[in-house]
Amino acid sequence: MVKLKTSVKKFIMIAVFGIAMAYLEAVVVVYLRMLFYPEGILFPIKIMPLSTALIEIGREFSTIIMLLVIGYLSGKTLIERFLYFIFCFGVWDIFYYVWLKIFLNWPTSLLENDLLFLIPIPWIAPVLAPIIVSLTMIIASVLSLFFQNKGHTLKVEKKYLLLAILGSIIIVISFFWNAYTVNLLEESNPGFQWEIFFIGEVILIIGLILFLKKNKPKTMKFFIK
Numbered sequence: 001m002v003k004l005k006t007s008v009k010k011f012i013m014i015a016v017f018g019i020a021m022a023y024l025e026a027v028v029v030v031y032l033r034m035l036f037y038p039e040g041i042l043f044p045i046k047i048m049p050l051s052t053a054l055i056e057i058g059r060e061f062s063t064i065i066m067l068l069v070i071g072y073l074s075g076k077t078l079i080e081r082f083l084y085f086i087f088c089f090g091v092w093d094i095f096y097y098v099w100l101k102i103f104l105n106w107p108t109s110l111l112e113n114d115l116l117f118l119i120p121i122p123w124i125a126p127v128l129a130p131i132i133v134s135l136t137m138i139i140a141s142v143l144s145l146f147f148q149n150k151g152h153t154l155k156v157e158k159k160y161l162l163l164a165i166l167g168s169i170i171i172v173i174s175f176f177w178n179a180y181t182v183n184l185l186e187e188s189n190p191g192f193q194w195e196i197f198f199i200g201e202v203i204l205i206i207g208l209i210l211f212l213k214k215n216k217p218k219t220m221k222f223f224i225k
Contacts (some may be wrong), residue, residue: 007149010074011142014084017070018091025063025092026099032056033104040106042115045122045184057118067092079154083141090137093130113190116175122184123175126192132201133171140208147215154215163207170200 036046048056071085100106107114107127116123116130148154174197178190 007145010084011087011145014070014074014088015091018088019095021063021066022092022095023099025096026103028059029100030103040104041188043113043184043188043190044186045115047185053118060117060119079156080145080148083144086137087141087145090134090141093134094138097127097131113192121176121179123172124178124184124190124192125175125197129174129192129197136201136204136208143212144215147212156211157214160207160211160214163203163210167200167202167204167207170203171197172200174200 033040033042036048067089068085070088071081071083074084074088075081097107106112110128110131111126113124114127114130116125144154174193177193177196178184178187182190184190
């Protein structure tokens with residue numbers, strides 16, 4: 001019970017960090033939009049000066065480093081550190097959009113396209129897509145660590161890991177799709193490959209369910225039989 005309470009406190013503190021970090025991220029984006037998208041329309045994409053683009057890429061890279069460090073400091077084993085990392089990532093990503101909604105009243109719809117990331121190429125998707133992925137991350141990390149706190153050592157078999165990697169790659173492909181198929185400097189309303197995205201998401205969830213089923217403590221009743 002003491003271990004579980006400690007874990008809950010850790011989750012709360014990591015969530016607070018993710019929310020605060022999302023605030024800073026959103027503030028930077030507010031300033032960038034004032035400079036490059038004062039009319040509030042993100043597409044077609046406008047070209048930044050090279051120096052500004054390099055700074056922005058550095059900022060994005062630093063964001064991931066910060067999330068990785070939080071995961072590293074929060075866990076003791078590689079799997080724990082990864083789970084805390086994806087938990088923090090999920091909270092940060094969701095609250096990034098919460099803050100943008102507060103600051104800019106954007107997005108006007110969860111189906112509105114966003115420029116998610118620039119490394120190594122532009123990632124583009126409706127806001128709903130990264131939110132779904134972030135919720136999956138949060139659920140996966142919370143349930144997995146909850147099982148571990150029940151005294152069960154998490155076992156990551158290759159087949160579950162392969163499903164997670166395959167699902168993640170397919171999801172990323174859906175985010176990359178427009179960068180290869182559309183002229184983002186001219187297209188005002190790039191589409192999104194929802195079919196590819198959901199194939200990846202389903203594979204990812206199947207891997208998660210099988211992983212949780214395998215790692216469910218024997219003495220615990222849960223929805224996974």
